[in-house]
Amino acid sequence: MFGLIPLLFTALASAYPNRGPCTGDCWAHDPAMIQRVSDGKYYRFSTGTGVSIHSSPSVKGPWTDLGSALPDGSKITLDGVDSKNIWAPDVHYQNDQYYMYYVLSQIGTQNSQIGVATSKTMDPGSWTDHGSVGLPANDNYNRIDPAWISIGGKNYMNFGSFWGDIFQVQMDTPLQVGGATPYQISWNATLNHREEGSYEFKHGDYYYLLYSAGIAGKYTKTFPAEGAEYHIRVCRSKTGLGDFVDADGKSCKETGGTMLLASHGQVFGPGGPGVVNDKDLGVVMYYHYYPLATKQSTDVSDNANYRYAWNVLGWKDGWPFVKAT
Numbered sequence: 001m002f003g004l005i006p007l008l009f010t011a012l013a014s015a016y017p018n019r020g021p022c023t024g025d026c027w028a029h030d031p032a033m034i035q036r037v038s039d040g041k042y043y044r045f046s047t048g049t050g051v052s053i054h055s056s057p058s059v060k061g062p063w064t065d066l067g068s069a070l071p072d073g074s075k076i077t078l079d080g081v082d083s084k085n086i087w088a089p090d091v092h093y094q095n096d097q098y099y100m101y102y103v104l105s106q107i108g109t110q111n112s113q114i115g116v117a118t119s120k121t122m123d124p125g126s127w128t129d130h131g132s133v134g135l136p137a138n139d140n141y142n143r144i145d146p147a148w149i150s151i152g153g154k155n156y157m158n159f160g161s162f163w164g165d166i167f168q169v170q171m172d173t174p175l176q177v178g179g180a181t182p183y184q185i186s187w188n189a190t191l192n193h194r195e196e197g198s199y200e201f202k203h204g205d206y207y208y209l210l211y212s213a214g215i216a217g218k219y220t221k222t223f224p225a226e227g228a229e230y231h232i233r234v235c236r237s238k239t240g241l242g243d244f245v246d247a248d249g250k251s252c253k254e255t256g257g258t259m260l261l262a263s264h265g266q267v268f269g270p271g272g273p274g275v276v277n278d279k280d281l282g283v284v285m286y287y288h289y290y291p292l293a294t295k296q297s298t299d300v301s302d303n304a305n306y307r308y309a310w311n312v313l314g315w316k317d318g319w320p321f322v323k324a325t
């Protein structure tokens with residue numbers, strides 16, 4: 001009978017390994033991470049005044065707060081929106097410089113715009129704002145949460161939140177969308193169509209689409225109900241251009257999407273994922289979460305309470321899983 005006890009403990013253990021360690025400034029919200037080409041330093045960008053920049057010699061830290069990318073705000077003007085209140089950055093390297101896509105939006109509305117800035121170093125003071133990428137407004141999507149990917153030498157931007165969930169559009173140049181028509185690549189048909197914060201990357205023979213599903217924020221004692229909060233799902237595609245399916249073969253445009261990471265331990269509402277290839281760790285997924293103890297002790301959900309986390313991804317049958325570090 002005592003032999004049952006270890007089994008019970010095993011059964012009660014979390015389905016997910018704990019997040020990797022972080023030292024220094026571990027605040028992040030909607031993080032975007034990239035290694036600087038010149039010196040291999042990691043840069044982390046977050047939703048915050050003018051876009052917050054942190055840097056570190058490794059994904060583990062120690063992370064240092066460097067300041068803002070666009071301290072004077074974006075040149076985009078949007079009714080009722082402070083141009084310094086910039087969300088959901090996405091940064092990539094191309095043509096000897098860094099491109100940062102970003103968002104201005106009035107929360108919960110389609111009054112949103114995606115902008116772009118460039119820099120040679122990513123440091124505060126080095127960013128040039130180019131304003132809007134020229135993505136046309138449409139009732140079917142919300143112009144937030146941009147995520148760039150290169151496919152077959154062409155630039156694409158994935159974006160979107162709620163309404164029609166995740167869309168993709170080909171870009172004429174990394175600065176401008178041009179005339180291409182955006183199309184839907186992922187959609188949950190049920191209830192509130194809660195998918196956003198997507199990120200696409202190539203690994204082996206497939207393109208993988210990560211996104212956040214569920215309720216973002218409002219993380220207080222009483223809301224949201226357990227399981228309804230943010231979690232990270234994954235779909236994959238051979239072309240990267242919209243034929244995404246989940247691990248059961250279900251189309252991700254028809255409510256498909258395989259669970260990759262949900263709340264566990266102190267990691268409540270993991271979301272806003274992205275991926276870096278680390279030379280020592282391999283494929284690392286980074287994301288933000290809200291500490292469970294903070295949620296349980298507060299009536300006010302605060303942007304300052306979000307935290308940065310990461311895990312190494314393992315692979316099985318062409319699908320990623322979160323691996324113990």
Ligand SMILES: *[C@@H]1O[C@H](CO)[C@@H](O)[C@H](O)[C@H]1NC(C)=O
Nearest residue numbers: 188190191213233255256257
């Ligand atoms: C779709 O949304 C419903 C309702 O929010 C949720 O229960 C379900 O898990 C979602 N499915 C996927 C694949 O995200």
